[in-house]
Amino acid sequence: LQWTHGSGRYQARLEGRVAGLSILQWTSLGSTTGAGLAPDRFTDRRIGGREQTVRFVRPEGVLQSTGGGDRPFPPDAQDRLSWMVQIAAIAQGLGRPLVDGERITMWVTDARGHAQTWAFRADGRDSVSVAEGPPIPSVRLVREPLHPQDTRVEVWLDPARDHLPVRAVVQSAGGDGRLELTLRP
Secondary structure: OEEEEEOEEEEEEEEEEOEEEEEEEEEEEEEEEEEEEEEEEEEEEEOOOOOOEEEEOOOOOOOEEOOOOOOOOOOOOEOOOOOOOOOHHHHHHOOOOOOOOOOEEEEOOOOOOOOOEEEEEEEEEEEEOOOOOOOOOEEEEEEOOOOOOOOOEEEEHHHHOEEEEEEEEEOOHHHHOOEEEEEEO
């Protein structure tokens, strides 16, 4: 995951590789505001598939996707990549530790414009092992799926790093796809 920002803009890029072959590329572009991230565009490109893009047309409050059709969205909407930074901003903005059972809720869309509310529940403290260095004390959050076919998500936030994720596991519905990210300090 690469993150760059400046002059009120950001870019997040995630690339998944297996045996040196790029199998997944996600890109989120947008603005940084007082309320956090405001994505303008999210792109999903996978091996053997075509690129899919969703655009956040903020003046009209609609999503436009390669899947077709305009859909309304709330002003604080996130995409499948920006939520990882936005959840850290929300947790950090509390100005206190997350309490077990506390929820962070946000509206998240994929590149086809399919969106729903994602509710994350704080689920205790944990230590995350990383490639180098000692385990990192973290707060574990779990996405509470609304339906059995929903994407399952676990994310571990590090309070010492402004609550940025140090590990995330995203499991697609049906268990046919799993994405695991771990911090490399």
